[in-house]
Amino acid sequence: MSRLSSRAPAAAGAGLWLVAAAGGALFSLPFVHTGAWWASLLLLALLAGAAQRLSPGRAALAGWGFGTGWLAAGTWWIYISLHVYGGLPAALAVAAVLALSGGLSLYLALALGVFARLRRGRPLPDALLLAALWLLAELARGVLFTGFPWLATGYAQVDGPLAGLAPWIGVYGIGAVAAVLASLAASALAPAGVRGPAAVRGGAGAAVVLVLLLSPLAGRDFSRPSGQLAVTLIQTNVAQDDKFAADKMPEALEWLAQALQAAPGDLVIAPETAIPLLPAQLGPEAWQAFTLPFTAEGTRRAALVGLPLGSFEDGYTNSVAGLSAESGASEQRFYRYDKHHLVPFGEFIPTGFRWFTEMMNIPLGDFNRGPLVAPSFGVRGERVAPNICYEDLFGEELARRFAAGEGAAPTVFANVSNIGWFGDTIAIAQHLHISRMRTLELQRPMLRSTNTGATAIIDHRGVVQAQLAPFTRGTLAGQVQGREGLTPFVRWASRFGLWPPLLIALAVVAAMAVAAAVGRRPAASS
Known part of the structure; x- marks a missing residue:
């Protein structure tokens, strides 16, 4: 009986991962068909709604599955460079794409697990928490280990209504706003018995207010013609x-x-x-x-x-003359x-991975880096x-x-x-x-x-x-x-890089963690 009972949660977990991975695979479509920007918000809302109801462990599992499906479906073309041009056996090339996708999706898994642990059941605070954690996950993927920000959430909005926020907050900021809207939509659309009628109304109202507050920011020109x-x-x-x-x-x-x-x-x-x-x-x-x-x-x-x-003496560079x-x-x-900014495995070999590159028949470079700030x-x-x-x-x-x-x-x-x-x-x-x-x-x-x-x-x-x-x-x-x-984005990013959104996101998560700890503290005995 114990063996059967242990198999049931494992099967349920595998089913959850597969369903989330399928949703993630669909999430990759708006990055090609940008007229489908609305689909990214819909799928993100479904993921947010699931994370609002799941335990921390299962929310993390859903995040891992969603991220793996998202990146694997969106970057499957890496297989061509590994197998067709690199000569890596097909099975190993597939495994490499899945390993990369699954590894990078651990950031999202951690984000949704923390969200499920700290959420308070109130639409707006929960939406801000999800946005902060989503932002941290995307920043980690885009920066750590030289970064791989391909398919960052904001790119799905390049033809959508959130694109007007780009000169203010950049692609990562757009992704965070998308997460806020998705979380509020999930709260507004949740059955009343799950979230309560007040939460449903609060989620809808907060979403409308947010859209009204952001709309004046969109569509402004901060630049002027300089020549032709x-x-x-x-x-x-x-x-x-x-x-x-x-x-x-x-x-x-x-x-x-x-x-x-x-x-x-x-x-x-x-x-x-x-x-x-x-x-x-x-x-x-x-x-x-x-x-x-x-x-x-x-x-x-x-x-x-x-x-x-x-x-040979000074080293080589990938350059423009x-x-x-x-x-x-x-x-x-x-x-x-x-x-x-060199490409790992293509223009330099990361420490400890020479064994992997030696399995491929690709004329890989080992280039020197140019300066970060170069003249025009x-x-x-x-x-x-x-x-x-x-x-x-x-x-x-x-x-x-x-x-x-x-x-x-x-x-x-x-x-x-x-x-x-x-x-x-x-x-x-x-x-x-x-x-x-x-x-x-x-x-x-x-x-x-x-x-x-x-x-x-x-x-x-x-x-x-x-x-x-x-x-x-x-x-x-x-x-x-x-x-x-x-643009405002240029003004802050040129001076501080990605530190402003990182610090803001960390502050939001820290505040929610403190609020959650205070809420769980037992009342003093009289």
Whole structure:
């Protein structure tokens, strides 16, 4: 009998985990189909409602399942880089994706377990507690161990009504507001017998008041036009397994040189490692074919081109070279941006994981880091700030480039990427939405030049002005309006990073913990 009784809770726990994981998998959809922003709030409300009724242990289990399903469904494309290009056996590649998703979801498990332990049964305090814990979980995932903030909750709202809060509180703040609304909605929609009619009315009323208080913040312009640039963005569309192939590289480099030479406009941008060799490996003549169209005396055009730089003695960097006859960056008219936020396993090997990388057949880099705060590239009076691949996930780091003051602040951002490692998958759409969120936070346009997509021009309000079809070779010509002026997000994030939301969230949790302790204290005997 005892054996049967022990199996029943285990089966119930497994069922809860699987149901939560299914909900988490659905939660990943609005990060691609952003018109479904409402679905993320609905699913978040269902999770909040469950956490309001579950014990701390079962709430943690639900959070772990939800997070694992969310991240596994949203980042399954990592499997392609591990198995298709890395040669890792399929079973091990699947296990690696699940292990990463499950490990990162432990933050959410802890958050929901603490929520179930400290909640007071009152809609607004419970909603603030959930928002604080949700924020702490997302900050932990986005910062610890170099951070992996892909699919942070706020990205699902890039086309939703909460997007207007981005220039105030950033993507993590939007996620916290979403958690508040979801918790209040869960309280308002709960059966009266579960929460009580007063709690139902209180949850609905608090949600309405919160929306009314936040609505005046949305839609404000904190920036103003600084100038106009004609730009051409290059999409090379080189298959990842051809990128370093000796028989395919010459043709790809020849096409790139011709595209750079023929591209119109003030600024031409080529993607990350568009040139996959060091300048010395190219040879003087080939290197000149790339540089001369932009550095010759009297030339008016400028270019940003992704390539590796460095030497065996000094180490190598994943870099962007700025080419201009007018930049004055050096005697050789050469601007250099070195990637700061490197990708674990792709650009550096985390301590203790060399055994894992040795199982794969991928030409992994071991790059040096560039400075966190890098100067911009001057083009016709505009200050263009490059960032490479998934560096644009870290809005707080891009905000640091404004710390020198408005006169030196970027007026345009340029992202050069190569996510050909992940094939024709949802990663392309997800990365585009990430860039759009950065434009909302910073109120700066973003120029995206990529290998396989999405190559696009995004204005300072997150609107895609023009875009090339993914997995096509070509160029995208258009206009971009530079912007100056600082958003509230830039003002606090450039000085303090993510400390303000972290400290606020910790203060809320500490206050609720004290309130819970006082509420449980036995009354003094008379």
